[in-house]
Amino acid sequence: MLKTFPKSEAVIAESAIFYKSINDADSAHSILDKAIASNIKSARIYRLLGSIYTANGNNENARKNFYNALKINPNDSWAYIGLAKTTKADKFITLIPAINTILNKKTCSNNEKSGLTFTKAWAIKKSDPEGYFELLTTANNFAAQDHQEYIDQLEPHLREIRENINEDALNSIDTSKQNHTYSPIFIISLPRSGTTLLEQIIGAHSQTSPIGESGAFSYAIMQAAAQLKTSTNFEQWPSQKNFSNFLPILDKHFQSYLPVRESKDRRPVDKSLLSYKQLGLMFATYPNAKIIHIQRHPLDNILSCYHQFFENHHNHLFNLEALALNSKMFNEQMSYWKTVFPKKILTVSYEDLVLQQEEKTREILNYCELPYEEQCLKFYEHIGTINTASNEQVRQPMYKSSIGQWKQFEQQLQPAIRILGMDQS
Incomplete structure (x- = not known):
């Protein structure tokens, strides 16, 4: 499929996701790097690259790619969720106003609301345990369907x-x-x-x-x-x-x-x-x-x-x-x-x-x-x-x-x- 549609963002992304799912991070990384080198850039491409760096324990490069995703789409919920997993709580907490802005948008899905609310909970776990658990409950309630x-x-x-x-x-x-x-x-x-x-x-x-x-x-x-x-x-x-x-x-x-x-x-x-x-x-x-x-x-x-x-x-x-x-x-x-x-x-x-x-x-x-x-x-x-x-x-x-x-x-x-x-x- 990738050979047939080498410039399709959707095909590139799905191909990378497939290789990542079978623990072939090198192939996934190569596909995304080639896409960026060919000027096929999108928030999703950068976000996926960030997730691969995260899986390999390279948080610094992961953060760079999540921020690149946000430059293209400042409302990319999944980039913020990626940042929450790779950034210390005291630094991530500065991003909460931007997260609240996304949460207030009508276009924000329950799945996104769940993930973003989890990030807010993680940021205050040590400083406010009761508030942390309240946010966990809110986050879980957004996702708890069926x-x-x-x-x-x-x-x-x-x-x-x-x-x-x-x-x-x-x-x-x-x-x-x-x-x-x-x-x-x-x-x-x-x-x-x-x-x-x-x-x-x-x-x-x-x-x-x-x-x-x-x-x-x-x-x-x-x-x-x-x-x-x-x-x-x-x-x-x-x-x-x-x-x-x-x-x-x-x-x-x-x-x-x-x-x-x-x-x-x-x-x-x-x-x-x-x-x-x-x-x-x-x-x-x-x-x-x-x-x-x-x-x-x-x-x-x-x-x-x-x-x-x-x-x-x-x-x-x-x-x-x-x-x-x-x-x-x-x-x-x-x-x-x-x-x-x-x-x-x-x-x-x-x-x-x-x-x-x-x-x-x-x-x-x-x-x-x-x-x-x-x-x-x-x-x-x-x-x-x-x-x-x-x-x-x-x-x-x-x-x-x-x-x-x-x-x-x-x-x-x-x-x-x-x-x-x-x-x-």
């Missing part, structure tokens, strides 16, 4: 997975159809639970390749469904007589997905968010896969999600009650998998990983059947492109300040505390 629909659909979906992908179905598999020699590493958890941190620790090892939230197994499911001319509702597959024949096809498409393929002889480390639903199918395809469940204190996790502007609109992440319900259902699903696959899933506490870094790192590497390497303790020296909200945090040594933050906002978190049935002491 969260109940998501929750209502999730429960029966997980129940169907448990009913169909069970021990009987798994025991009936023709083991000759499974790949017993390939051992990818999957990190399973809720958003904002330390998955990026864990991925970078393991990914610093010389025998692994971190591929982020690649969606590789979801891709394999979709491609296998298309090839087999069957439904993408994978939870129904075990009921089909030829289920075992699905497994080599899943394996082929998983290993052919670009981020996995580029891992070559290194083991891919994947942390896609939907993996907890697909875990049974993963073990069915790869009996020797390594699956690590990282757990964080649920209220720290919920607060961290509530603090974050998820641009891709996970609707349930913008509501405290929905976050708590999602957390409960996730934990129920993981408890089920641990019953079906006893002793095959490693559970790691985020807090223990932070407080006992070397001990837990050795335990994790041992489970993954990887020799210990000192560089895994200095993971922050080996960081590449990070396309998640944890981009800034994982570029520094381990720190403890993210533990127990929920206690400062215990009163505001009561809706979640009640649903989780947690002791408030």
